[in-house]
Amino acid sequence: MLCGSLHVVALVPGYCIRLLGRESTSARASTALDAGKKSQALPFLPYPENLAGYVGDAGFDPFRFSDFAPMDFLREAEIKHGRICMLAWLGFVAVDLGARIYPLPEAYEGLTAVTAHDALVQQGAMSQIFLWCSVFEAISTVSVIQMLYEESGREPGYFGFDPLGFLNGKSEAEVNEMKLKEIKNGRLAMLAFSGVVTQAVLTQGPFPYV
DSSP states (O other): TTOOOSSOOEEEEEEEEETTTTHHHHHHHHHHHHHBBBBSOOOSHHHGGGGTEEEESSSTTTTTTGGOOOOOHHHHHHHHHHHHHHHHHHHHHHTTTEEEEEEOOOTTTTTTTTTTTHHHHHHHHHHHHHHHHHHHHHHHHHHHHHHHSSSSOOOOTTTOOTTTOOTOOOOOHHHHHHHHHHHHHHHHHHHHHHHHHHHHHHHHOOOOOO
C-alpha cells in the first residue's frame, strides 16, 4: 500500500505514515521567498523557514530536513533523543563510579559501562530491554500519528509527565524558558554521550576516561 505516494516510510494498521514529501512544495516556496535571510547558527547558509516559531530555534538545519519532513515530527525526535541521552550519560558514568543494583548477579561482577554490553547480551538482559523499549515506542507512536495527521493538538514531546509540578502556575514565557532549558540540555547530552562512550572505549579507564 503506497497511499498515492512513493514517500511512505512506515505502515501502521489504520494509518499510512508519510513523513517524506509532506508539505515539501510549500516549504521550498517559503524558503525561496526569503532566501536573503541567513541562519543565526550558520550565517553562511540561508535560514530554514520551517524552524520559525519553535523553542530553541537557532536556524541550524544544514541538511534542510525541515524542508521535506514535518517539523513536529523532527521536534518530537529531537526531544526524545535528548531525554534518552541525558539519562544514558548519567547511567553510563554512574556505573563506572560504582553504582550497582543489588543483589548483583555473579556474572555482572567487575563489569564496566563498556564491557557490560557484551555480558548483558549473553545473559539475555539486553533482549528484555529491547523488548520493553519496543513496546513503549509502539504505544507512543500512536500519539505521534494523532499529532501529525489527526490534529490532536498535542505538542511534540508532551506526555503530561510533570510529577514535581515544575510548570504549575507558570506563564507562557516561563513555560517556554523551561522548554528551552530541556532542549539545550538534551542537545548537549547527545554530544556528551557520544563523547563519553568514545573516550571510555579508547582509554578503557574509569571516569573521567583520561
